[in-house]
Amino acid sequence: MTEKRIRVLVAKPGLDGHDRGAKVIARALRDAGMEVIYSGLRQTPEQIVAAALQEDVDVVAMSILSGAHNHLFPKVVELLKENNAGDILVIGGGVIPDMDIPFLKENGIAEIFTPGTPTATTVEFIKNNVKV
Amino acid sequence: MFDKNKVEKIAGKKGEWEKGPVAKALARGKERKESFLTSSGIPVERLYTPAEIADFDYEANLGLPGHYPFTRGVQPTMYRGRFWTMRQYAGFATAEESNKRYKYLLEQGQTGLSVAFDLPTQIGYDSDDAIAQGEIGKVGVAIDSLADMETLFSGIPLDKVSTSMTINAPASVLLAMYIAVGEKQGVSADKLNGTIQNDILKEYSARGTYIYPPAPSMRLITNIFEFCASHVPNWNTISISGYHIREAGSTAAQEVAFTLADGIAYVEAAIKAGLDVDSFAGRLSFFFNAHNDLLEEVAKFRAARRIWAKLMKERFGAKDPRSWMLRFHTQTGGSTLTAQQPDNNIVRVAIQTLAAVLGGTQSLHTNSKDEALALPTEESVRIALRTQQIVAYESGVCDTVDPLAGSYYVESLTNSLEQKAMEYIEKIDKMGGAVKAIEQGYVQKEIADSSYAYQKEVEAGRSVVVGLNKFQVKEKPVEGLLRVDPSVGEGQVKKLQAMKAARDNVAVQNKLVELKKAAGTEANLMPYILDAVRVYCTEGEICNVMREVFGEYRPVEIL
Numbered sequence: 057m058t059e060k061r062i063r064v065l066v067a068k069p070g071l072d073g074h075d076r077g078a079k080v081i082a083r084a085l086r087d088a089g090m091e092v093i094y095s096g097l098r099q100t101p102e103q104i105v106a107a108a109l110q111e112d113v114d115v116v117a118m119s120i121l122s123g124a125h126n127h128l129f130p131k132v133v134e135l136l137k138e139n140n141a142g143d144i145l146v147i148g149g150g151v152i153p154d155m156d157i158p159f160l161k162e163n164g165i166a167e168i169f170t171p172g173t174p175t176a177t178t179v180e181f182i183k184n185n186v187k188v
Numbered sequence: 189m190f191d192k193n194k195v196e197k198i199a200g201k202k203g204e205w206e207k208g209p210v211a212k213a214l215a216r217g218k219e220r221k222e223s224f225l226t227s228s229g230i231p232v233e234r235l236y237t238p239a240e241i242a243d244f245d246y247e248a249n250l251g252l253p254g255h256y257p258f259t260r261g262v263q264p265t266m267y268r269g270r271f272w273t274m275r276q277y278a279g280f281a282t283a284e285e286s287n288k289r290y291k292y293l294l295e296q297g298q299t300g301l302s303v304a305f306d307l308p309t310q311i312g313y314d315s316d317d318a319i320a321q322g323e324i325g326k327v328g329v330a331i332d333s334l335a336d337m338e339t340l341f342s343g344i345p346l347d348k349v350s351t352s353m354t355i356n357a358p359a360s361v362l363l364a365m366y367i368a369v370g371e372k373q374g375v376s377a378d379k380l381n382g383t384i385q386n387d388i389l390k391e392y393s394a395r396g397t398y399i400y401p402p403a404p405s406m407r408l409i410t411n412i413f414e415f416c417a418s419h420v421p422n423w424n425t426i427s428i429s430g431y432h433i434r435e436a437g438s439t440a441a442q443e444v445a446f447t448l449a450d451g452i453a454y455v456e457a458a459i460k461a462g463l464d465v466d467s468f469a470g471r472l473s474f475f476f477n478a479h480n481d482l483l484e485e486v487a488k489f490r491a492a493r494r495i496w497a498k499l500m501k502e503r504f505g506a507k508d509p510r511s512w513m514l515r516f517h518t519q520t521g522g523s524t525l526t527a528q529q530p531d532n533n534i535v536r537v538a539i540q541t542l543a544a545v546l547g548g549t550q551s552l553h554t555n556s557k558d559e560a561l562a563l564p565t566e567e568s569v570r571i572a573l574r575t576q577q578i579v580a581y582e583s584g585v586c587d588t589v590d591p592l593a594g595s596y597y598v599e600s601l602t603n604s605l606e607q608k609a610m611e612y613i614e615k616i617d618k619m620g621g622a623v624k625a626i627e628q629g630y631v632q633k634e635i636a637d638s639s640y641a642y643q644k645e646v647e648a649g650r651s652v653v654v655g656l657n658k659f660q661v662k663e664k665p666v667e668g669l670l671r672v673d674p675s676v677g678e679g680q681v682k683k684l685q686a687m688k689a690a691r692d693n694v695a696v697q698n699k700l701v702e703l704k705k706a707a708g709t710e711a712n713l714m715p716y717i718l719d720a721v722r723v724y725c726t727e728g729e730i731c732n733v734m735r736e737v738f739g740e741y742r743p744v745e746i747l
Contacts, residue, residue: 071307073396127322
């Protein structure tokens, strides 16, 4: 019997157009055997949650470099909870100051992966924390 | 240029040297890597001699500075005459804050202004638009209307500075605002000096702040070329960019190729719109990255100049020598800087500054050490500016033109980069040009493939990033980073609402209606946008009118 593959939505919330990191993560997760959907740019929290539900993902991985993370990340978590999808593992990365990480974790982001983190670290975290 | 017999002799001696002393050295210990390659995959030989550039022809390959094909530089005296413009990209929070930063930078010796706008402004949204929440003032200054623009340049005489504005999809609007600020200062448009980035193609392929689809975007761009040719003749109407393409992960050869392919598309569009090539080509400018591999970067800049000169003269038949000249701004590569041991970034930026200067840039922005973490503080941007000043005044490299010319390695690399870049350009030509190549996802895939390949090199340790995957320390959190307070957003919204209440809203509506009508015709939109801006139509209002007529770009997502 084949193991169910972890499904991940890699998303770019807000107006930030830097997608190098998101694309690298998406590819690394695919190489690690996960099924990855990439949302593309300019996603609102509503659009991210709709895609997460439609694609029945286990993980939402958001990338943001514009400084709008404190506003946008918690909104996604809130909407997932409202839609009974609170089990989805939510992680983030990008340009996120260390001092903002506690706030984000309090608001439901399981982990933040800051610049320089090896992709293997992200892969391991997902495998160890996803609720499949 | 080299004597054929002498070259053969040298090649022979090199062969003996490889079999002799080199083989002995290799027997004692292998070289550091299996193969040495530049970022573009060009093999780097152990040694370069005249034999490696046997067909070198000074006249044809290099020429003299300020002469076709401009390999050695676009001006005859280069930095002996005048240093490059030291132009630090800056802007954050409110127009007042940013105005303060511009004055600080000018006091500290920078010689040109460069405006960073926030994301809502870059994408044609006002601060009171729901989509702007959380983003106002974060990556640049929030500009909603001419009122903000007047504050931004308060106390800065526009006939005494040149200003570069990093604005693309709504470039027409910000250019109009700049012209209107000039008017209020009593400076006529023909006295204005500056640049708008105005390069939509790289937005589609690498940067992401597009609004409209390609056809109407090209219309706006060619409208600007035409308008400026007669009204703002000292303005660089576009900054055709490779910086962002490189930052997105491309190689040096791809950076040149995709930039120049975009340039070809703009020239073709303008000619198709009925403009004579020499009427606009002299005001095209470029924007490149200054990355780590110093010698490849120098070769890259020289190759870019040579390729563009040939394209403009031979492919487009431009007659005015100014049309053949590739003039460029450079920014040191942000993506090369680390969050780990950030002081090391000062060293990286110094090397990259040298690359840009030895490559003959006309203008330069140097990144600050906290680049991976936040926008720069006054202290960190000052060090970045000092880096330029130290290279300019203390290093000696500015005292002669194109000092690395004639280096067997640099000339070989220049040739290789030209060759590799032309292969990509020819491929894109066969696809029907840059617009088609982007619509098919070709450019994006090339960039993403290079980016992923590099990531694997770093994670495997084959590519060393000091402090990141080698020579690490236990990091302490960095203190004193710049932060943009959320209250900035609230304040900006209030200011905007007050401005809207106080302006002549009848005039506003009239101008928007006229703009919408004109957008549906073949008219040049600049006069209409100027009229709208003068009565304090907001940027969002103007852009939304154009959204109604042009529609919005729908990207095709390729992983």
